Amino acid sequence: MRTILVTGGAGFIGSHLAEAVVAAGDRVVAVDDLSTGSYRNVAHLSDGPAFELVVASVDDGATLEALIHGADIVYHLAAAVGVKLIVDDPVHTIETNIRGTEVVLRLANKWRRPVVIASTSEVYGKSDRVPYSEEHDMVLGPTTHSRWAYAASKAIDEFLAVAYHRRDGLPVVIVRLFNTVGPRQTGRYGMVIPTFVRQALRGESITVYGDGSQSRAFTYVGDAVRALLDLPTHREAFGEVFNIGGGREITIMDLAELVKERTGSSSQIVTVPYDEAYAPGFEDMHRRVPDISKLRRITGFEPKVDLEEIIDRVAEHARQNPDFL
Ligand code: UDP
Numbered sequence: 001m002r003t004i005l006v007t008g009g010a011g012f013i014g015s016h017l018a019e020a021v022v023a024a025g026d027r028v029v030a031v032d033d034l035s036t037g038s039y040r041n042v043a044h045l046s047d048g049p050a051f052e053l054v055v056a057s058v059d060d061g062a063t064l065e066a067l068i069h070g071a072d073i074v075y076h077l078a079a080a081v082g083v084k085l086i087v088d089d090p091v092h093t094i095e096t097n098i099r100g101t102e103v104v105l106r107l108a109n110k111w112r113r114p115v116v117i118a119s120t121s122e123v124y125g126k127s128d129r130v131p132y133s134e135e136h137d138m139v140l141g142p143t144t145h146s147r148w149a150y151a152a153s154k155a156i157d158e159f160l161a162v163a164y165h166r167r168d169g170l171p172v173v174i175v176r177l178f179n180t181v182g183p184r185q186t187g188r189y190g191m192v193i194p195t196f197v198r199q200a201l202r203g204e205s206i207t208v209y210g211d212g213s214q215s216r217a218f219t220y221v222g223d224a225v226r227a228l229l230d231l232p233t234h235r236e237a238f239g240e241v242f243n244i245g246g247g248r249e250i251t252i253m254d255l256a257e258l259v260k261e262r263t264g265s266s267s268q269i270v271t272v273p274y275d276e277a278y279a280p281g282f283e284d285m286h287r288r289v290p291d292i293s294k295l296r297r298i299t300g301f302e303p304k305v306d307l308e309e310i311i312d313r314v315a316e317h318a319r320q321n322p323d324f325l
Pocket of ligand 1: 196
């Protein structure tokens with residue numbers, strides 16, 4: 001039985017990863033400060049002997065050292081996430097994302113543990129070269145616009161991971177997660193699908209930001225987890241960056257209509273100017289679609305759960321657990 005350390009293990013993606021690892025017969029130690037993660041995400045795992053939750057911050061080096069030393073592989077998912085949270089509290093975002101990754105990489109390097117670093121499609125910024133491929137330039141806005149703090153902090157994490165690999169041969173894989181969705185994701189930090197589903201189920205207005213012509217491709221969390229588990233089993237993945245995503249591209253207006261239709265909701269769809277939704281001067285990316293050919297080449301990855309099914313699963317979970325949204 002292997003021990004898998006998951007930072008951010010009580011978060012949305014972390015808890016799904018933990019579930020998959022336990023189901024495969026391995027053991028998970030999750031470390032989470034329960035800031036955006038939550039005990040209830042992992043309550044169903046906590047009864048068994050194969051799961052342990054350690055409540056600590058990832059920049060707590062002493063705690064992390066013992067946990068990394070005791071692990072066979074480390075998944076570093078702990079981060080400040082959600083565009084709304086990032087815009088509201090950029091100091092927290094920058095400090096959490098940079099310090100946490102510094103600690104994890106330094107200790108994984110010291111104890112020679114393979115590590116997967118979760119980055120984000122945000123690092124492509126507002127590049128209009130669609131689909132986004134790992135070798136493309138980052139196109140970020142000015143440092144006076146808080147949104148870009150997230151991308152810049154994650155880019156530093158990536159640089160550091162690549163640098164450890166090149167200098168010391170640290171077995172590290174960097175993954176850029178695209179819009180990853182599914183049950184247990186909360187809409188509290190601005191994510192669009194849980195927000196739309198909540199609004200639709202409650203009969204509230206569905207709030208499309210901007211004119212709704214911006215588009216995304218959404219990936220089911222279970223599909224993303226498969227890629228996360230598969231990648232570090234391939235030696236050629238070490239020192240490399242991979243997009244994890246897929247699914248069909250859809251505009252946010254069409255998404256609002258689809259959520260309304262799948263939930264049988266009578267909600268109105270309304271548009272909200274970006275300045276009101278986030279902050280004055282907020283810049284959104286118009287299209288965000290991943291090129292997953294690199295991931296596919298190494299792992300044979302294909303997303304399996306389509307958008308209709310994703311919405312149905314999110315809505316079903318929300319109906320059964322209304323407090324999650
Ligand atoms: N969005 C929206 N209404 C909401 C929340 C989000 O129209 O209530 C839009 C948001 O402006 C963006 C897209 O949905 O264009 C995806 O937002 P999310 O925060 O889920 O992820 P992002 O792709 O921005 O990281």
